[in-house]
Amino acid sequence: MAIDFKTFQSVAFHVLNSRFPIILRGRHGIGKSEIVYQLEEQLKYTDGVIERRASQMTEGDLIGLPSINGNSTVWNPPDWFKTACDQPVLLFLDEIDRATPEVRQGIFELTDSRKINGHVLHKDTVIVAAVNGGEHGAEYQVGEMDPAELDRYTVFDVEPTVEDWLTWAKEKVSGVVWDFINNHRNHLEHNESFEPNKVYPSRRSWVRLDETLQMACLLQDKMDDPALFVLSQSFVGFEAAVKFKDFTANWERQVSLADIIDHGRFELVKDFSINEHGAIIEKMEQKEIFKSALDDTQRENIAEYMSLVPGELAMKLFTNFTNEIVNLQDEDKISEIVKFMEHRLKSQDMLVKDYLVDLIAGKAEDGKE
DSSP, X not given: OOBOHHHHHHHHHHHHHTTOOEEEEOOTTSSHHHHXXXXXXHOSSOOOEEXXXXXXXXXXXXXXXXXXXXXXXXXXXXXXXXXXXXXXXXXXXXXXXXXXXXXXXXXXXXXXXXXXXTEEOOTTXXXXXXXSOGGGGGGSSOOOOOHHHHTTSEEEEBOOOHHHHHHHHTTTSOHHHHHHHHHOGGGSSOOSOOOTTOOOOOHHHHHHHHHHHHHTTTTTTOTTOHHHHHHHHHHHOHHXXXXXXXHHHTGGGSOOHHHHHTTOOGGGGXXXXXXXXXXXXXHHXXXXXXXXXXXXXXXXXXXXXXXXXXXXXXXXXXXXHHHHGGGSOHHHHHHHHXXXXXXEETTTTEEHHHHHHHHHHTOSOOSOO
């Protein structure tokens, strides 16, 4: 069963703390390498990542080269492996299922006994590997991993959610690309079978497109430049590029959080679908707008907006509000909650607390479905 990145991060540390190797299996471009580097940043006992592409290694790159010591031969480890023996690092072995059989056999001893040719890993060095095999292996030109090989690892199949990407990308991509994915989630990546030689979007390709468009200043004053579509098509494919072009042409007219929270311009969203309301609420969560005290106008606008959306989204918005204010001091938390719950909703002519009770009981008339 595949798990998302949030779940993977919550359990991976238990394995690494026991110094057992992990293997991540998943489709290309989903962020496996990125999550490995994030893991290392959170480990207190490692000092950096050593990354090696097993697909590019020969047997000598793994076990090293011999030298003569008197009447015997001594194996000298390659520099990267010696570092992993001398210092505590996260050793990241990528594309193992694309490696030669000789390299994969050499990795057996490394993952099973934490040593190669008598050279032993530092006691705090940990091993993480990544492959495209597993459930999606048939889509790639990779070698199958036999039971003995897999038994050396703790195996995690990963299928990150759109929320995983949105959380990671909120400070790493432009607002227009983030908003596009938030509103058109099916275009983040291709989840069906792949046609040969056709360009498809991936999480990685969207980040690279964003970096290119920002470098070319095409996400500022030139969003009508034909180059935007040409570049988009080259990175994420024709279908996603068409949608993205249409989105950027109207992006300045998109409803912003300020329209809702600061100005209460609810007429802008009166015809919104449940998915469009969901995108706004997701953006509120990702931007962490509730982690600081709101003024009276902002609090009232959020309450009014909550009464206009479908019931399940209203409950999600309220849950986000109560969860995110945990960073406030205790007295401020109570004050924020009380003020919010005591606001009288104009659209419902009742207090927020009564509206929520009726909503849970199925009595309230929530926003349109």
